[in-house]
Amino acid sequence: MSEAFSLGENEVLRVVDLEVRFYTYAGVVHAVSGVSFYVKEGEAVALVGETGCGKTVTTRAITRLIESPGRIERGMVLFRRRNKKVVDLLKISDEELREIRGNEIAYVFQDPTSALDPLYTIGFHIHETVTAHKSKISRKETLKYAVELLRKVLIPSPEVRVKNYPHEMSGGMRQRSVIAISLSNMPKLLIADEPTTNLDVTIQAQILDLVRRLQGEFKMGIILITHNLGIVAETANRVYVMYAGKVVEEGLVDQVFYNPQHPYTRLLLRSVPNPLRRIEKLESIPGVVPSLINPPKGCRFHPRCPFATGKCIVEDPPGFDIEKDHKTFCWLLEKR
Amino acid sequence: MKKYFGVRGSFRKKVKAVDGVSLNIKRGETLGVVGESGCGKSTLGKTILRLLDPTSGKVIFESRDVTKVKGGALREYWRNAQMVFQDPHTSLDPRMTIASTLLEPIRQFKIDVGDEEEFLVKQMEVVGLGREHLYRYPHELSGGQKQRVAILRAIITRPKFIVLDEPTSSLDVSVQAQILELLKDLQKKFNLTYLFISHDIAVVKYMSNRMAVMYLGKVVELGPADTVFESPQHPYTQFLLAAVPVPDPNITRSRKKMLIQGEPPSPINPPPGCRFHPRCPHAMDICKRSEPPLAMIGNSHCVYCWLYAKK
Numbered sequence: 001m002s003e004a005f006s007l008g009e010n011e012v013l014r015v016v017d018l019e020v021r022f023y024t025y026a027g028v029v030h031a032v033s034g035v036s037f038y039v040k041e042g043e044a045v046a047l048v049g050e051t052g053c054g055k056t057v058t059t060r061a062i063t064r065l066i067e068s069p070g071r072i073e074r075g076m077v078l079f080r081r082r083n084k085k086v087v088d089l090l091k092i093s094d095e096e097l098r099e100i101r102g103n104e105i106a107y108v109f110q111d112p113t114s115a116l117d118p119l120y121t122i123g124f125h126i127h128e129t130v131t132a133h134k135s136k137i138s139r140k141e142t143l144k145y146a147v148e149l150l151r152k153v154l155i156p157s158p159e160v161r162v163k164n165y166p167h168e169m170s171g172g173m174r175q176r177s178v179i180a181i182s183l184s185n186m187p188k189l190l191i192a193d194e195p196t197t198n199l200d201v202t203i204q205a206q207i208l209d210l211v212r213r214l215q216g217e218f219k220m221g222i223i224l225i226t227h228n229l230g231i232v233a234e235t236a237n238r239v240y241v242m243y244a245g246k247v248v249e250e251g252l253v254d255q256v257f258y259n260p261q262h263p264y265t266r267l268l269l270r271s272v273p274n275p276l277r278r279i280e281k282l283e284s285i286p287g288v289v290p291s292l293i294n295p296p297k298g299c300r301f302h303p304r305c306p307f308a309t310g311k312c313i314v315e316d317p318p319g320f321d322i323e324k325d326h327k328t329f330c331w332l333l334e335k336r
Numbered sequence: 337m338k339k340y341f342g343v344r345g346s347f348r349k350k351v352k353a354v355d356g357v358s359l360n361i362k363r364g365e366t367l368g369v370v371g372e373s374g375c376g377k378s379t380l381g382k383t384i385l386r387l388l389d390p391t392s393g394k395v396i397f398e399s400r401d402v403t404k405v406k407g408g409a410l411r412e413y414w415r416n417a418q419m420v421f422q423d424p425h426t427s428l429d430p431r432m433t434i435a436s437t438l439l440e441p442i443r444q445f446k447i448d449v450g451d452e453e454e455f456l457v458k459q460m461e462v463v464g465l466g467r468e469h470l471y472r473y474p475h476e477l478s479g480g481q482k483q484r485v486a487i488l489r490a491i492i493t494r495p496k497f498i499v500l501d502e503p504t505s506s507l508d509v510s511v512q513a514q515i516l517e518l519l520k521d522l523q524k525k526f527n528l529t530y531l532f533i534s535h536d537i538a539v540v541k542y543m544s545n546r547m548a549v550m551y552l553g554k555v556v557e558l559g560p561a562d563t564v565f566e567s568p569q570h571p572y573t574q575f576l577l578a579a580v581p582v583p584d585p586n587i588t589r590s591r592k593k594m595l596i597q598g599e600p601p602s603p604i605n606p607p608p609g610c611r612f613h614p615r616c617p618h619a620m621d622i623c624k625r626s627e628p629p630l631a632m633i634g635n636s637h638c639v640y641c642w643l644y645a646k647k
Contacts, residue, residue: 050508051479156598170599171373200372201535202596205579209595227509230538230581234588253585271513272583275538275565282542284513288478 007078007086012188012221013062014038018075020054020061023068027293031057031070033245039189039221044212046224046232046253049242050268052289055225058242059191063089063101079105082188103133106182110194112174116166122150122177123162129184149180153210172203179210186218193225208235229272233257238325241265244300245292250319251326261328263305299331307332337393339376339383351603353379355553356393361497366523366530368544368561370537370576374603375550377533381499384531385417386410397497415445418490422502424482428474434485435470441493462525463488463518480511484518491522499531504539516543537580541565546636549573552611553603559637569639571616572596610642618643 007014020032032054039045047055060066062077077089082104089097109115116125126146131137143162150158153176166174175195182190192211196204212235215222224235232239232253239256241249241264249262260266270283287304290296298315302308311331320333339354354376361367369377382388384395386402394403402413421427428437438456442449449455457467463484474482483503490498503519504512516539522528534540540547540561547561549570557570568574578594598615601607607614613623623642631644 050510172599200600201537202372202575202579203599204581206595208581209593228581229509229583230588233583233585234581257583257585268510269583271510273516273538273542274583275541275577275580276582276584276587278562279542282513282516284517285510288480289508 007080008038008040010041011038012041012080013223014076014078015058015062016076016078018058018061018077019073020057020066020070021073022070024293030292030295031245032061033295035075035242035245035247037240037247037250039223041188041221042215042219043237044215044222044224044235046226046236046239047242048226048229048232048239048268050227050289052244052292053242054245055242056193059107059193059223059225062191063105064097080188099133102129103185104187105189105191106185106187108175108178108182108190108192108195110197112171112178113166115178116174118166121163121165122146122169122181125177125181126162126184129181133185145184146180149183150177152183152214153177153180154206155180172199172207175199175203175207176210179207179214183214183218187220189221189223190215191223191225194227195224196231197226197228204231211235229257229269241268244290244295246300247329248301249328249330251322255323255326259322259326261322261326261333262301262330263307263332264301265328299329337380337383337395338391339379339388340391349604352553352606353603354383354390355603355606357550357553357555359548359555359558361529361531363496363529364523364527365545366532366543368540368547369531369533369550370535370540370547371550372535372576372600374552374600376553376603377550378501380550381419381501381531381533385419385499386413387419411445415493416495417497417499418493418495419499419501420483420486420490420503423506424479424486425474425506427486428482430474433471433473434465434477437474437485438489438492441489445493447493459488459492462491462522464514478511479507480514483507483511483515487515487518487522491526491528494526495528497529497531499533501533502535503532505534505536512539519543537565537577538582549576552600552606554611555640556612557637557639557641559633563634563637569633569637569644570612570641571618571643572612573639610640 016036018032018035022029022031035058049055061072066072072090078086079089080086123143123146126149127139127142130142146162147158150161155161155173155176196207226232236253239251239253240247243264249256249265260269267283267285273279273282285304290300296303299312299317302312309331317329317331319327319329321327337354337357340350340352357380371377383390390403394401397413405413435456456470460466465484504515507515523530532540532543544561547564548555548558551572557564557573565577568577575594575596582588596615609625610623610628613619620642628640628642629645630638630640632638
């Protein structure tokens with residue numbers, strides 16, 4: 001594979017040829033098969049796809065959060081640490097990885113309730129996160145810092161809220177608290193997995209706006225996982241469309257939305273109701289997502305693809321360049 | 337109609353889930369109801385179908401008052417008014433085969449279908465399923481297939497009216513498209529009337545003829561779906577629509593940002609006067625004191641807001 005084996009100058013993360021399998025009683029699930037992508041400083045990259053496409057497993061694998069029966073089979077995850085040193089997260093010691101997780105790389109998951117310990121206040125969560133990585137800080141200092149963080153995420157009366165327990169807050173506030181906690185150590189990379197799926201649309205708008213502002217302020221790289229194309233259009237700079245464990249198309253957000261090349265991307269865009277256009281009928285994709293225990297040979301989308309050729313059935317397509325920054329993994333692009 | 341729930345541990349406090357909603361639904365139309373969590377839209381749907389009993393008010397179905405009917409009259413109502421729930425994983429009994437699930441309403445309403453298996457196979461075709469799915473259990477079907485079964489179960493007695501409560505919210509985007517198109521086809525084929533409840537405004541706009549916007553137990557705006565979307569009158573509707581992420585980067589970039597302040601208040605202690613006044617940028621004195629009356633904008637679009645009330 002002619003993927004870059006080093007980290008570009010303003011890149012904070014580069015995943016190269018990641019392969020994750022789950023060894024279950026039913027068989028071997030090929031959850032992630034040769035996924036590569038990168039994130040630059042200060043940019044927001046979206047991983048878009050439907051259930052089972054591998055977007056969540058990919059991001060968990062980045063910091064080795066894969067447990068048995070899952071196994072990271074191969075790949076590299078290059079990360080530039082705060083001290084400018086470049087490491088392969090899949091190869092460093094457990095100790096060094098622990099220094100990075102929660103500190104230089106932070107996660108925000110879908111359900112804020114399960115991310116928060118019901119027995120501790122929000123202030124304590126922040127205190128814990130900070131002192132895990134900086135030992136010489138007093139409780140008073142972290143309290144002051146926590147109030148500032150909560151203010152940054154637009155929680156009203158932060159001096160009061162910092163002493164709240166999770167159950168004393170609404171869903172939107174909990175999610176904002178989780179974001180505040182994840183930002184405690186000013187990470188270089190924030191991985192947000194469906195961070196607003198369970199929230200009301202008006203709260204979602206507030207949180208997406210918040211994330212965009214903080215991204216600019218902290219110059220963080222963000223990986224945003226979502227199945228909602230509206231959110232992608234609003235928040236992402238670049239998009240990776242995933243299907244059945246592989247990337248099928250990648251590009252700048254305008255390129256993927258206005259010049260989609262992969263049949264799956266095109267069908268996906270046409271199956272989403274855009275409220276600002278009068279639509280006669282929604283396109284749907286016939287068939288179902290394949291089982292990844294025995295993924296189809298060749299291109300994994302071929303059983304559902306209206307343009308599948310003989311080659312698609314037997315050979316997995318490599319990436320073909322469409323324009324600068326825009327690539328798709330589809331044999332239809334071969335001749336061009 | 338009003339539907340209040342008691343609060344455990346308190347005699348006085350009530351959760352005013354639905355607090356004075358009046359609607360009419362025309363035969364053959366799809367009336368959409370949108371709103372965020374706690375607005376009362378799900379409770380509204382369930383109360384209309386008598387899955388919950390209203391605290392006060394009336395439900396009139398085809399000129400008959402079904403608010404308090406029991407026994408045979410209630411069963412007759414349910415034969416004609418059915419529901420499709422959001423989560424097919426929990427709305428289908430995991431210990432019953434698809435065939436048993438579908439036969440339940442047939443047996444309940446004592447409908448004579450002749451050869452049961454052949455009848456079922458024909459019905460399954462209507463929703464795009466086959467004979468091979470009949471004797472499977474729900475866990476052997478995909479989310480989309482399960483929802484097709486839930487829809488078939490709702491229409492199998494040939495009802496006239498169906499309440500759909502977030503019917504596609506738990507499905508993948510491409511499966512959602514299949515199910516929405518199926519619902520549209522079935523509506524045409526069987527002349528069904530739908531009450532379509534969802535938090536997904538884009539989906540509601542696509543499916544509905546008319547759309548009602550709810551906030552904290554009340555309807556704040558109601559009108560033709562396109563009209564409400566293109567020219568929302570109520571301040572809350574404006575915020576709500578501005579918050580919907582649109583899958584079109586150029587549009588989202590050029591859109592004016594309208595972010596609502598604060599959090600939705602609790603339906604136990606709704607604010608006096610207009611429920612929305614604490615978060616409304618146009619709130620006037622009267623909004624804090626009295627509930628706004630109905631005001632017409634054009635002849636089919638109405639809004640409950642003091643900004644539009646005739647002096």
